[in-house]
Every structure is written in C-alpha cells, then in structure tokens.
Amino acid sequence: MLSLTDTPLSAIKFDGETYQINLAFDNVIKYLELVEDDSENKELEALKLFFGDQEIPLDPDFIESSFKLINETITKSAYQGSFSKDWSMNIAPQHIYSYEQDADAIYSSFMMQYHIDLLKERGKMHWCVFRALFDGLSEDTPIQRIIELRQKNLTDVPDEQRGKVMQLQQYYALNLKKPKTEEDVFNSSSLSSAFVSLMNAAKGG
Structure with missing residues (x-):
C-alpha cells in the first residue's frame, strides 16, 4: 500500500x-x-x-x-x-488476472492511461507505486476490460450475445497451473x- x-x-x-x-x-x-x-x-x-x-x-x-x-x-x-x-x-492467488499471462494487456493499459512504458520502469518503479497505478486503471483499459469479461455472469447476458461472450471468456481464460x-x-x-x-x-x- x-x-x-x-x-x-x-x-x-x-x-x-x-x-x-x-x-x-x-x-x-x-x-x-x-x-x-x-x-x-x-x-x-x-x-x-x-x-x-x-x-x-x-x-x-x-x-x-x-x-x-x-x-x-x-x-x-x-x-x-x-x-x-x-x-x-x-x-493469495489472483484468479481474475495474471501478471504473466496478462502482461500485454497490463503493459498497454499503463501506456494508454499513464503513458508509462513499464519495460523502461523495470528495476525502478517500486511495487507500491505500481499497485497504486494498477488499481487506478479505468474500466476502458485493456486489462480492466478483460477482468470484467472474466467476471461476467453468462446468465446476465442477453441470449443473442451469450455465445460471443462465452467465446471471449474461453479465449481470455486464465491458465492456472494449480488452482488453490x-x-x-x-x-x-x-x-x-x-x-x-x-x-x-x-x-x-
């Protein structure tokens, strides 16, 4: 924090x-x-x-x-x-995002909202700063859209959109090695x- x-x-x-x-x-x-x-x-x-x-x-x-x-x-x-x-x-494990699997989305989200190139910040940006910025990412950023998609309940999705949302959830599903x-x-x-x-x-x- x-x-x-x-x-x-x-x-x-x-x-x-x-x-x-x-x-x-x-x-x-x-x-x-x-x-x-x-x-x-x-x-x-x-x-x-x-x-x-x-x-x-x-x-x-x-x-x-x-x-x-x-x-x-x-x-x-x-x-x-x-x-x-x-x-x-x-x-505690993260089940709605992965720093490894979602690296592209996280990188592009920081670039989109803060104009921060995380590759240039490696070894410099403190974890607390990174987490504060991560938590402040807007719902329009790629990682937040992916997180929202993963958490979406299909029963709340209109019938005509359910198939597409299901495909997207499968595409963006997390590859958890050992779910715990x-x-x-x-x-x-x-x-x-x-x-x-x-x-x-x-x-x-």
Whole structure:
C-alpha cells in the first residue's frame, strides 16, 4: 500500500546493519511466480531476488522479520487489509488476472492511461507505486476490460450475445497451473515450508 507521507520499504535494519531490499515491481512479480514454482532451492532464489549479492545473515530472526515486512508491503491494501496472515511466504492467488499471462494487456493499459512504458520502469518503479497505478486503471483499459469479461455472469447476458461472450471468456481464460483456495495457500505453501527448513538450518549454525 502506498503512503503519501512514508517512503516505501527499500531496506531493513538488523543488528546495527542495513540491508537493501529490491522491491521493484518486476522483481516482486518474479517472486509471486516463484511462490507457485515447483523448483528446488526456491527459498534461496527468493533471498537472491530481494537481497541480490549482499552478504546477509542466515539468522532465523532476520529471515522472519525481513519476509514479514516484504509480505506486508506486497499484500497490504487500504481497503481489504493484508492477505498475509504471518511472516511466511504466503501470497493469495489472483484468479481474475495474471501478471504473466496478462502482461500485454497490463503493459498497454499503463501506456494508454499513464503513458508509462513499464519495460523502461523495470528495476525502478517500486511495487507500491505500481499497485497504486494498477488499481487506478479505468474500466476502458485493456486489462480492466478483460477482468470484467472474466467476471461476467453468462446468465446476465442477453441470449443473442451469450455465445460471443462465452467465446471471449474461453479465449481470455486464465491458465492456472494449480488452482488453490486462499486457505490452501496460507496453510500449505511449499515455499513457506522451505523457509522453515532454511530457518532450522540457520538455527543449527
């Protein structure tokens, strides 16, 4: 959630040291994709995403405090509260849009409404700024039209238009790899389990 008075999260202090956190929008999107990834060592990949080549302490307190801040920053909304229930890497799934599948529509929507080239903003635009702009996209933008189409109830569509709307819904349907409920993600996130292992390893020295 963007604040007009506070600087968006970009660093964390731990034991007197400051560690920079990369929360550029494209980096966060890679993180969200990583949540559903089945590859090994993804917990280390997540650390690499946010902290780069910095030498960070593999301390359970550091990991816990870092990802608590990161998840709160990513998921917190002024209107819906925070999706994340604890410090772990639990991200509520998006079932009405996909940053990967809808990349073209999102890009063109930002260009259409804000004249912002998101490709030129990679590595620069903070996630909080990106989300504020995304949430402010008008209903006339490509991504919002697609979202509206996906949510349309066919029973509310006139008979003569229903066939066309159904075809469009099929065309723009999301290719969900592993459909999960929000509760499933919160309770059985493999990435969360991986970080528990990482924390246990840190505790063991």
